[in-house]
Amino acid sequence: MVGRFRNRRHARAGFGVEHRAAIGAVLLVLALAAAAPAQRIKDIVDIQGVRGNPLQGYGLVVGLAATGDTSDMTPRALASVLRRQGLSVDPQDLDGQNVASVIVRAELPPFARTGQLIDVEVSAIGDAASLQGGTLLMTPLSGADGQVYAVGHGPVLTGGFSATGQASSVSKNHPTVGRIPNGANVEREVPTTFVHGGAVTLTLKNPDVSTAEDIRTAIDTIFPAAAETLDPGTVRVALPTGLAHRHVGAFLDRIGLLEVSVDSPAVVVINERTGTIIVGENVGISTVAISHGNLSIVTQEKDYISQPLPFSRAGTSERTHRTSITAIEEEGTLNVVDRKVSVQELARALNAMGLTPRDLISIFQALKQSGALQAELKVI
Secondary structure: OEEEEEEEEEEEOOOOHHHHHHHOOOOEEEOOOOOOOEEEHHHHEEEOOOOOEEEEEEEEEEOOOOOOOOOOHHHHHHHHHHHHOOOOOOHHHOOHHHEEEEEEEEEEOOOOOOOOEEEEEEEEOOOOOOOOOOEEEEEEEEOOOOOEEEEEEEEOEOOOEEEEOOOOEEEEOOOOEEEEEEEEEEOOOOOOOOOEOOEEEEEEOOOOHHHHHHHHHHHHHHOOOOEEEEEOOEEEEEOOOOOOHHHHHHHHHHHHOOEEEOOOOOEEEEEOOOOEEEEOOOOEEOOEEEEEEEEEEEEEEEEEEEOOOOOOOOOOOEEEEEEEEEEEEOOOOEEEEOOOOOHHHHHHHHHOOOOOHHHHHHHHHHHHHHOOEEOEEEEO
């Protein structure tokens, strides 16, 4: 199979050959094809039923240095908070520039108990310039069912700053979003059930039938006939007969420490925006001949001023426009790439052709169209 590929680049106003190196300054990442190390089962699976729950609430951050909201919503919300404290205040009497309306988010981890502390994230929803130095007032955090599961409060850490003067301003990072480490107390527990019908279900983080079968085999070597592969992403493990409830954790720990080989699919991932290429371990190509050359067309637009001769009584100055077009075509040789069995050999063959990552992106796309790329091609 013979293919000939060209990159056609149209450059204008000095954006020509001298800039192609800058355009091609990208990153080529290759996954090494060495034998994949064994991974613990607990690192590649999740236990069905063991998950976190998102929490969210509306709150107020106070104590800002005139970087808060200027909208009417924030003073009304602050007046409502003060009324609950027994103080009746007209919202128009409150200066909202020291207060900001925020959305408070947190995740209630599995097995969280009442009184446990969790982190929260605070994000401004108005026109506040910065949350630096502010303190979050007590904020109920609710789940999807509307029940309050935690209460957040405390000083906000932004990790950035902003300062504004009459004629200039400076900012670092993102001062309108902050975090409060251990900023919420768990007030309600969520029951977590992961044993159903005397068995636990393991879900693979990256479903693969070979990996699922390796997990089943590893478990069966210790607990015969205990594991069953339901599909490429699910393995069901039956608990030993008569296992006491207090020993379930020890059972899960034992199977979680078992090591299995993780099989990776043959895939090439291309990010054309950054020029990044990820080549999976099992990627191969059929024998193919490749010729690749670059055709650059440089267009320059220039204005000239035409003036009459010195001491001439006739004629006027005129502006003229000239267009200069130059075409440069690089030579490309025909290179035969044999079928490769490893990523190192494939990388060595392509790099020997002196290709840039931008060229490789075009070649991988053409190889897929020709049917010579024995892998899935993903463009992100």
